[in-house]
Amino acid sequence: MKLSTLASLLSLEFLGKDKEISRLNTLANALEDELSYLDHSRYLDVLKSTKAGAVLISKEHTNALPGGCSALVTPTPHLSMAYASAYFATPLASTTGEPARVDPCAQIFPHVYIGKGAVIEADVTIMAGAYIGDNAYIGEGSIIHPNAVIYSGSQLGKRCHILANAVIGADGFGYAHTAQGEHIKIYHTGTVVLEDDVEIGACTTVDRAVFGTTRIKRGTKIDNLVQIAHNCELGEGCIIVSQTGISGSTTLGRNVIMGGQSATSGHLKIGDFATIAARGGVTKSLEGGKTYGGFPLVLQKDWLKLQAKISKFFNTNKENK
Known part of the structure; x- marks a missing residue:
């Protein structure tokens, strides 16, 4: 306008x-x-x-x-x-525009919705109940499991594997606040790009960017029940284990491992080949090539030493009583 x-x-x-x-x-x-x-x-x-x-x-x-x-x-x-x-804001769905282009070699099960302008390449399998939004792109050989949602404009590379009830490209969790405490929705106008060979687990969510792109790079594997927020970038070959939460605008280098129930705050970077142990809480940017754990986060070996000292202290107190 x-x-x-x-x-x-x-x-x-x-x-x-x-x-x-x-x-x-x-x-x-x-x-x-x-x-x-x-x-x-x-x-x-x-x-x-x-x-x-x-x-x-x-x-x-x-x-x-x-x-x-x-x-x-x-x-x-x-x-x-x-x-x-x-x-x-991007319209949720359109009744006008170019029809979807579906390759003859794609396998589309009953009760799948495919929006206007979407492209479904060869050897793609889309199982019953899945939703593919307007102008989405599904690369060759990808598999979309039942009831998964691929919102408009989302881009999937070759051989991506999206398990049941995963959601790719929903609006991120973003609000501005009035002086009276009202929360005003920020409509996210960016997109999501999954590169080749990315796997997204069941009930996992990858939010679209506020502006620009949320990107999951080639070969990254994400477990069930994971939250990837808007504008994140995950490097090649990362492993993200169940119930991990990655806050907005976080950047992971290549081959980062995040254990179950670990989490980050936003706008930070984790270096290549870093490992975050289960339930680790990342509040600042981290150097790659090391293993971290605990909260506040420290090197995992130091966290284990601290837990041993705490356990010894309590056991000594019990004996003295």
């Missing part, structure tokens, strides 16, 4: 040239027809080099906008972005 129209819908002051806006994106990646936002002064250097056509921005920072970049002036850029995201 026109930038001026969006400004009117959001009741915001509009500065600069009017232009068509097609989607939302980050300051670093936005293009001339895209809208971004600045919600903290630490991103001012990124703002100065942005190619965004317009930015949701507070009055005090408008002088930092690069030439040709328009402004929607708001005291709460993050909240205004949440409101704006509703106008650019």
Whole structure:
């Protein structure tokens, strides 16, 4: 829509040239027809080099906008972005558009829904009750088990294996908050890409990105009941064990192992060949090639030593009593 129209819908002051806006994106990646936002002064250097056509921005920072970049002036850029995201949300399903392209060698069981513009390549098997959204892509030889959901725009490589009730490409868990404590949904307009030979376990969820891509790289295997949040990137050959939770914008290097019920906080990096023991809680970025455990997280060997000392201390106290 026109930038001026969006400004009117959001009741915001509009500065600069009017232009068509097609989607939302980050300051670093936005293009001339895209809208971004600045919600903290630490991103001012990124703002100065942005190619965004317009930015949701507070009055005090408008002088930092690069030439040709328009402004929607708001005291709460993050909240205004949440409101704006509703106008650019991906439709859940469409009744118009190009029909799906299904290779004759694909095996489609009864009661499968395949949306407009979807592409199903050769030797794909889609079992009963599965849902394939608009413009999704399922690569050659992939298997989709019963009642799995592949939301619109999601991309699966060759020989991917999606077990029953897994959900690929649902909106991530993201909200902006009003002064009154209301939680305003941020509609996620990115996508999910699973590269070749990725396996997703039963009842596991991989959320679409807010902007850009949530990516699971080649050969990674994910167990049942795992949560992968928006904008995560998992490197090649990772092993993610049941009930693990990976928070938004976390990056795992190649061949990272995360034991059962382990978890990360968001916006951190775990290096290549790191191992997180079961129930390990990752709160900061980690060097690769080491095994970690416990909470707060330490090297696993130190965690085991600590547990032995605690056990000895309690046993000594019991004997003294």
